[in-house]
Amino acid sequence: MMNKLNMGQKALRASLLLLSAATLAACNGPAAPAPDARPPLEGARIGGPFTLTDQNGKTVSDSDFAGKYRLVYFGYSFCPDICPVDIQKLMLGLSQFEKADPARGAKIVPMFVTIDPARDTPAALKPFVSRYHPRLLGLTGTPEQIAAVAKAYVVSYHKVEGSAPDRYLMAHTQLAFLMDPAGKPLALLPLDDPSTDSDEGAPDKVAADLAKWVK
Template identity: 55%
Template sequence: MNKACFSIAFLAALSLAACNSSQDGAARQGEAPLAGASIGGPFTLTNQDGAKVSWKDFDGQYRIMYFGYSYCPDICPLDLQKLMQGYRQFAKQDSARAARVQPIFITIDPERDTVPVVKNYVSAFDPKLIGLTGTPEEIAKVAKEFAVYYAKDGKDGASDYLVNHSRSPYLMGPDGKPIAILPTDQPNTDEDEGSPQAVAAELDRWVK
């Protein structure tokens, strides 16, 4: 796995410590795995069309949240591909429930991921996918709210660099509270690198 897009198990354990200890039991009882976790919060960013978008604009919708960057060499595009393939499978099963789900990509590399770059990037995955960028300060704030780690891997001032970051695709509820982490890292029976079926199954489980 390229270290620019790795999953940081230790940081994830810290950020989800409040819910992980009872996650398996809670899931068996029908409670959301991330119920009570301190993930998510208000923000205002800029979408791929240059318009300001706030967290409240998505009230009443389920939200798939993915943090990454367009220059990510491998893992980010694979994750987004699985997420959107899983979403489309879910939409084929139940278009009415799928209409209540909004997939959202938020860059953690705002210096390079400008509005035109983000627009071009998200359009490669699905018309439903919204891309958000902002100032470095705005991105830092929203990343903190969503317990997302990221850090440049390169010399200061260089234009060619990678960004180390955590990768946890969150499913958030209509009230903006966290429900579950979508399983993009679970293998399929047919292909080692994909899990759109698992994503679709998780959406089917939690989207009402």
Template identity: 55%
Template sequence: MAHNLRSLFTALAATCTFALSACGGGAPSESPPLEGAAIGGDFTLTGKDGKPVRYTDFNGKYRIVYFGYTFCPDVCPLDLQNIAQGLKLFAKDHAEAAAKVQPIFITIDPARDTPEVVGKYAANFGPSLVGLTGSPEQIAAVAKQWAVFFGKRDGGAPKDYLMDHSRAAYLMGPKGEPIALLPAEKDAQAVAADLAKWVH
């Protein structure tokens, strides 16, 4: 009886092991960190030529969405440079996937960042970066959708003020869904590594 039970358990164990190996094939793939987060959403802003640009215009592409302003003395240029260089590094080994990525810069300082100003600023970081602006109300609404904080810093000159703002480079999927925050504050290599992880 004991022998029969032992044989039965051995057979069951073998069956279970087979079933697991047949279904599994290794550890499950990692879920995107921002999967299901209430971040993002459609918007209509203004491009460098003064024409409306909608978020849905980029459907089918991964999007890197970064909020900042053109008068930013250090953080924004550094992050945008890392994004641009990271995308270029990613393209070296993954040209087809990189072609599916659209970087977007949205100003949080519409009073100074006109369509022309934003367009020229974006061009400093390569031809693919799209610069967007809008009315103060439009920018406030988009910032709220994307959980972005910003505000004018007290004590500055009327036209030479600084802006405080949250620092995030959102990687969004082809349907506009949130995927991850890119490490734009680190370096181009870190950005390229995360793009390789999530963009296919």
């Protein structure tokens, strides 16, 4: 099952990254996007309405973020390696962009959506997201709510049984989306292949992509 998901995840990432290839090269400074730049995910059927619960127990919906860019990553707080590394890269990149251009940086809402709602309660998410960025939202919900939002974002996941009922892992698609102020997809943010060690400069690449698309 793990191999099957990994193969499917690689194929999905490859397809989306072909669209998003232009966003993956680092650039110097927080340059504004070119007037004629076309977002690589423009027109893709990714995202949609949702109602979830944040790390403070507050009900939030997609409409709460109207007018804001959204950085959206799916994972889970009990993830032993990939999710924490990805989130650290993304949030370091966001912090770098915020420092270079505070006005544009403030327009971005970073979101961590769990695919493990059974364990990722608001109380569990709160200390997790606070490690990475002061504005990072941790979002959870019922299994049905999570399944719906994951499907909308073309994210697949499944449980991998462990040595005890509460020691399972969650295999999931590894993607980070940048959505525009209307909730439409702009681009994938660069996440390195977990099978390699080529993660040098990843926060710089994230910051460069944010500089390219956030107006």
